[in-house]
Amino acid sequence: MRTVRALISYDGRAYHGWQRQDGFYSVQEAIEEALYDLVGEKVTVHGSGRTDTGVHALGQVAHFHVHTALDDDRLRHALNHRLASRTVLQRLETCRGDFHARFDARGKRYAYVIWTSRFKPPLADGLVHWTRSVLDWEAMQRAADAFRGEHDFRAFSNSGSDRKTTVRRIQSLRWIARHNRIVLVVQGNGFLYNMVRTMVGTLLEVGTGRLPADCVAQALRSGVRTDAGMTAPAAGLYLVRVLYPEPIFQGRDRGPGGVPGALQY
């Protein structure tokens, strides 16, 4: 029995999220079906965490245990061949038997893409969060600075209470602005349910002037959900990278996740 880990990108528009669930087609199910078709056994694929319906991944990580004589490269090819074109195993490698994509993860990096224009961009449907609002990006940047470091993010989650702790550390936060596009790239040691989307939703309300720039600091202090803003739509969100203490997927052909415009965060 081999333990294998994979670096996965997928188009969130094509699935009801990462996690297998009855009656809905998920990324996990798609990969498990490809494995079943290949090795004739039910194999469970363990992701680093869930992504919601419509959320994209450039660098999701998952592991599974499998019996096969194929080497890593042939196994990856065989699985990609069986997958629909909306999910790709970018890298695949046999690893130590006790590697666990979720329990070993030490952090994640997400990108959120905001597109501002008067009319909906016809080629970016579902790939960006489009708004026709004129955004005060300076105010958004000021507000976002309060997220840096360790805080109780209770106010920025839509569930919250099912976790032992709602304290998380934002290790880095940066903005990339180009033409009509504003991208927030945020890395942390973990994220609560809907946390990135609620961070962004709050910043969008700061950008339109509906909330003051100091509302972020206030919501972090109070821990009250209603002190933060709305939850931004899934469409603009990308899981960019999962961080582990050990180096994984070293080598030349890691490649980008595959977003038009080569989002490289």
Next chain:
Amino acid sequence: MRTVRALISYDGRAYHGWQRQDGFYSVQEAIEEALYDLVGEKVTVHGSGRTDTGVHALGQVAHFHVHTALDDDRLRHALNHRLASRTVLQRLETCRGDFHARFDARGKRYAYVIWTSRFKPPLADGLVHWTRSVLDWEAMQRAADAFRGEHDFRAFSNSGSDRKTTVRRIQSLRWIARHNRIVLVVQGNGFLYNMVRTMVGTLLEVGTGRLPADCVAQALRSGVRTDAGMTAPAAGLYLVRVLYPEPIFQGRDRGPGGVPGALQY
């Protein structure tokens, strides 16, 4: 009766090309339907030229004659409201009565997006031409230089003979390379049917070593179709801009055509 011109972007994946034809849904038909719904009259929309199925536009130009009391901004909003989200009138303005989108055009700019990676990019399906071939970009650049200036492009068209002349002038040609993406931006005083795609197809065969870099010059001299290479797929092709002797669509909110990654050529 007013003459109105519009700057249009659309997702080529959603249509059987620009031109109205029985039994297939086209961009022209979509805009004409929106106009019929708005003003209750059949209005013919005249584009600067056709684009094939799967070819995208960031800046197609078209004109039409219409009776309406709406000002330009309201007319644009009313039409965009009636259009599916895959076509957007980015700009619209009333113009001189004898403006003609096709006959007045003095040139066009196209971009062709090539994506190289071992596996198909899951988020760029239909938006780029994907190849797993390793391309010799230096050789492609050398070969492409031969396109500059005025030549008989007979060898680079799939019809050719229905035109009075097959001589065209390539006014500029440049490359943008970033990460896995190579973009060729080419501007000329006119293009024959399938000309850009055959130029790119030939360059791709130079890139993979199937054709020598001097084949472009040779095909331009001979005028023989089989001296040039294959016709590259529609998916990577974008009509970026149509050029007119008069300034059109001046002003602040021209905006990009709406490609993720903000392709600005």
